[in-house]
Amino acid sequence: MQFSSHLLEAAVNEFSKLPGIGKKTALRLVLHLLKQPTADSTNFSNAITQMRSQIKFCLNCHNISDTDLCSICTNPMRKKELLCVVENIRDVIAIESTQQFNGQYHVLGGIISPLDGIGPDQLSIDTLVKRVEKGDIVEIIFALNPNIQGDTTVYYIAKKIKHTHIKITTIARGIAFGGELEYADEMTLAKSITNRMPVAQYVQ
């Protein structure tokens, strides 16, 4: 692409560094900002600078936070005895959006994946073990993606906290709502038959 303006080129280059945004999309976004009032662009760039420079990670659960402890950890209405272990912040947002979970979280910051060079040491597993050893937690729920890496991580952590004898569960696997049986993979279907549930429990 040939630009007649270096300022435009610089902005397009910065946008196209973002994942999934090519040069053409970047140009479209920059030209959109150029059409809007200057205040809009200022707000946009301020929001990003502030977010990047001021955002913190909760010292307790490693979730994203504006303060040292996140709003979930400091909320007295949430059950301290229920701990949900997730891979990343996006999973926290997804679960929070269901409004069905009233416990606290622990963000691992990744998942054990030797092929990608990610071992247990790079994840916040030590702090999780410490939290569990404190004794407040009654049940730990693993909400990790249902694949080999996820299962490995669950297995690894479960072994690490075995001595505390707390209840360890994982989110239910099965056919998704709106999914169709005939298109479900064999593994999911097989597991959903093995782990069938009483209708009385299902219609609650």
Place this chain on the structure above:
Amino acid sequence: MQFSSHLLEAAVNEFSKLPGIGKKTALRLVLHLLKQPTADSTNFSNAITQMRSQIKFCLNCHNISDTDLCSICTNPMRKKELLCVVENIRDVIAIESTQQFNGQYHVLGGIISPLDGIGPDQLSIDTLVKRVEKGDIVEIIFALNPNIQGDTTVYYIAKKIKHTHIKITTIARGIAFGGELEYADEMTLAKSITNRMPVAQYVQ
């Protein structure tokens, strides 16, 4: 979406104001920036603020520019007698990328479209007429999109500059390279037969 951080929420909201970017994509982009060094985010937001506050529009051709006159208008190597009229800046970038045009441009800033409430007064047609009347220009090439609005605009401007008796042309319409005859619309195919060209000229 439920966020535990207002800074994160603000950044996601700003990103999702951009065209074609929803909340989920915005979150993905923000989390990407969060993973990169702080300097990257600073560069990103600086590029946008600078672009928006310092960019100018060329006083001569209305193209985007870092200075009062754009680099194309001030380039002594480019032919002043050849003027290409385009709808917007994106078209300038597209034509410049072909490296086949060595004249100057005139950016209309839109196209006559009564349905969208855009009349000739909102476009930079007056300045185009003045440029043509100066007498330097020998040929004016219309590179507008081939639709009713484009043709209307060409017709309107052609009438306005009729008295100068300069040569008025438009970019060739026809079957695109790599296009297939059987999928071409009737209008394009009909025109490409009417305006057939000698093979000698084609293979030049």
